[in-house]
Amino acid sequence: DxxxxxxxxxxxxxxxxxxxxxxxxxxxxxxLYWYRQTLGQGPEFLTYFQxxxxxxxxxxxxxxxxxERPKGSFSTLEIQRTEQGDSAMYLCASSTYRGEKxxxxxxTQLSVL
Amino acid sequence: xxxxxQSQPExxxxxxxxxxxxxxxxxxxxxxxxxxxxxxxxxQMILVIRQEAYKQQNATENRFSVNFQxxxxxxxxxISDSQLGDTAMYFCAFMTxxxxxxxxxxxxxxxxxxxNP
Numbered sequence: 001d002x003x004x005x006x007x008x009x010x011x012x013x014x015x016x017x018x019x020x021x022x023x024x025x026x027x028x029x030x031x032l033y034w035y036r037q038t039l040g041q042g043p044e045f046l047t048y049f050q051x052x053x054x055x056x057x058x059x060x061x062x063x064x065x066x067x068e069r070p071k072g073s074f075s076t077l078e079i080q081r082t083e084q085g086d087s088a089m090y091l092c093a094s095s096t097y098r099g100e101k102x103x104x105x106x107x108t109q110l111s112v113l
Numbered sequence: 114x115x116x117x118x119q120s121q122p123e124x125x126x127x128x129x130x131x132x133x134x135x136x137x138x139x140x141x142x143x144x145x146x147x148x149x150x151x152x153x154x155x156x157q158m159i160l161v162i163r164q165e166a167y168k169q170q171n172a173t174e175n176r177f178s179v180n181f182q183x184x185x186x187x188x189x190x191x192i193s194d195s196q197l198g199d200t201a202m203y204f205c206a207f208m209t210x211x212x213x214x215x216x217x218x219x220x221x222x223x224x225x226x227x228x229n230p
Binding site: 031033035040041042043044045048055056058089091093098099101102104105106107 | 163208215
């Protein structure tokens with residue numbers, strides 16, 4: 001069990017560019033979550049997968065954001081036409097059952113210039 | 114919609130002393146889960162303690178314990194014998210237990226705890 005891993009750790013991009021982040025959950029976990037955290041705030045929920053099905057999306061997830069979890073394993077989060085307001089830490093987490101503890105990755109820090 | 118409020122943006126404590134972090138929440142539901150997560154400067158979020166609302170007994174994990182007051186919608190975290198490694202941001206979080214309901218965690222804004230030597 002190597003924990004939840006996220007790649008890259010840091011991403012700097014110019015406004016208008018597309019970016020993609022990857023999350024590898026703990027292998028036996030069927031639930032995968034994406035959260036966004038800005039400085040001085042708690043994480044905000046973005047979306048949730050159970051296996052390969054995306055079961056829940058926040059209204060924060062505009063049409064520029066898309067997430068996938070093909071084959072129910074790793075997940076990707078893509079942001080198209082990035083804006084400065086997208087600058088944040090993007091956290092991935094996984095778990096087995098509702099209400100059980102989430103295992104978080106170290107996050108991807110996005111800076112949009 | 115559920116909300117979680119942490120009214121103490123920052124707190125400090127001397128090593129080996131006890132500190133209590135406050136959390137209140139708002140929900141119309143009867144069954145739910147409450148959590149305290151710790152985020153050290155290394156930034157990886159780690160679960161500290163978990164409480165199921167239908168359990169009256171307060172959860173305890175070693176030096177960490179909670180005071181869960183369901184009627185008052187209060188969920189405070191007590192850290193005993195504080196250690197330097199406890200320095201971190203602490204987030205209180207809520208999740209409904211309703212089957213078929215949202216599986217999102219709703220987080221408070223956090224309390225920055227500093228343990229001084």
